[in-house]
Amino acid sequence: MINNFYITSPIEAEVIEKLTVGTRVLFSGVIYTARDAAHHRLVQALDKGDKLPFDLNGQALYYMGPSPAAPDQVIGSAGPTTSSRMDIYTPRLIADGIRAMIGKGNRSPAVKEAIKKYKAVYFTTIGGAGALLAKSIRQVEVIAYEDLGTEAILRLNVENFPAIVANDIYGEDLFDQGKARYQRRK
Amino acid sequence: MRRIEASTIIQAVAQLCQQANFELGEDVLAALKQAQQDEESPLGREVLSQLIENARIAKEEHLPLCQDCGTAVVFLEIGQETHIIGGDLYAAVEEGVSLGYSQGYLRKSIVGQPFSARINTGDNTPPVIHTEIVPSDQLKITLMAKGSGAENMSRLAMLKPSDGRQGIIDLVVRTIDEAGGNPCPPLIVGLGIGGTAEKAMLLAKKALLRPVAKPSPDPEASELEKEILSRINDLGIGPLGFGGSITALAVHAEVMPTHIASLPVAVNLQCHSARHKEITL
Incomplete structure (x- = not known):
């Protein structure tokens, strides 16, 4: 297991090739938030051929809807939501340019297939550690769908945001591997 | 009056x-610290220590x-x-x-x-x-x-009386297995057994209010809790689903009488961020 693999987002294709399941990374740079409602709108926009609120090409999506920032804070609590709810939209977004996703929990076979095919990567971070994860977020800007409140798309500037590679281009899966290692069969 | x-x-x-939202209960914190001692996976132990650190930040800074x-x-x-x-x-x-x-x-x-x-x-x-x-x-x-991450993985089953104790165990273990890392393990598993469909789920939810890992006063229910906990922790899902020996911190079962034709079983899942507070006026 490699510790502290520093990566800059958006991630270069050559970097994605080096990322294997279990690799611990610290993200710096720009990531975009999107959860259920924003995914729905992004895919609707793609279907209609409308202009998207940002260029998806090579970008990273973080499945997160923060709690509101208090006056002295950059952001409130900011941990991942369950990724599998996005599975229905994800292959389409990968096909249209998204190259990294950050969330929690496992992905569908179709998402894993798209990750392999288009050379993308899925990271998991720590579900329920929103106060801790907020510390790595330096800047927040609402860029689209402000009417969705916490589900609006935010552009985040992060520094050393921690995550672990959960699905890589080689078809491996952190959750399957971890379970197989610690399962006690009766 | x-x-x-x-x-x-x-x-x-x-x-x-x-x-x-700011202060994790002392019982939950103690259970997380115990899990940190017991967890076999190094990554799992690290996750648990981050959850404990998260609780400290939340309390000190009033961040959820x-x-x-x-x-x-x-x-x-x-x-x-x-x-x-x-x-x-x-x-x-x-x-x-x-x-x-x-x-x-x-x-x-x-x-x-x-x-x-x-x-x-x-x-x-x-x-x-x-x-x-x-x-x-x-x-x-x-x-x-x-939180809805765990709530979404809950389940209600109207078992047959012939399914009995083993049927309950199999249902709960299957529910946790299928949920994997989604409900943010290590979990507290609330079970409601008996009553009617809606009453079983309410019992399961109330079971989550019991201090973590305090056994049921009913010896048969507490035996069942122990057995299910052990089966769940054999699954290998571990903290956040990354693999490990601690998938649940506790199983709390609430039991009540039911109809001769029924064996309702409700499973209400609670993530590791088990947040509840009470006051008496």
Whole structure:
């Protein structure tokens, strides 16, 4: 297991090739938030051929809807939501340019297939550690769908945001591997 | 007859919303620390230490433990010798939730219409309220901030009486196995066994309010809790699903009589961020 693999987002294709399941990374740079409602709108926009609120090409999506920032804070609590709810939209977004996703929990076979095919990567971070994860977020800007409140798309500037590679281009899966290692069969 | 002002209830509920979201219960923290000792996976142990650190930051800085500040589930134990004055009880609870979520900068996660518009109500109302009349002159309010990651993985099954004890064990273990890392393990597993469909789920939810890992006073139920916990921790799912020997911190089973034709079993899952606070007025 490699510790502290520093990566800059958006991630270069050559970097994605080096990322294997279990690799611990610290993200710096720009990531975009999107959860259920924003995914729905992004895919609707793609279907209609409308202009998207940002260029998806090579970008990273973080499945997160923060709690509101208090006056002295950059952001409130900011941990991942369950990724599998996005599975229905994800292959389409990968096909249209998204190259990294950050969330929690496992992905569908179709998402894993798209990750392999288009050379993308899925990271998991720590579900329920929103106060801790907020510390790595330096800047927040609402860029689209402000009417969705916490589900609006935010552009985040992060520094050393921690995550672990959960699905890589080689078809491996952190959750399957971890379970197989610690399962006690009766 | 003791009188309780509705305005007192509003303030109490607003406080509970914030306390629940900022301060993890001592019992939950102790269980996480114990899990850190017992967990076999190094990554799992590291995750647990980050969760403990997260709880420290949340408490010190009044940052919510989790960005999902939950549905406000409110249990009211209303003493039959109390009289609520100066307003409507449910309206007071609702106003308290609205006030607490706005004052505390907590995330508002409730949508008004669940299957079409799904527009956020803006103040985390309405809460889900359960009431019980008890023989006292007090009002006990318990507020649970219930995140949906775990709630979504809950299940109700109307088993056949012939499925029996083993049927219950298999159902619960299958439910946890299929949920994997999604409900944010290590979990507290609430079970409601018996009653009717809706009563079983309410029992399962109330089981989550018991201090973590305190066994049921009923010896048969506590034996069942132990066996299910051991089976769940054999699954290997581990903290956040990354693999490990601690998938659940505890199983709490509540049991009640049922119909001759029925064996209702409800599984209500609680993530590691088990947030609830109570006050007695």
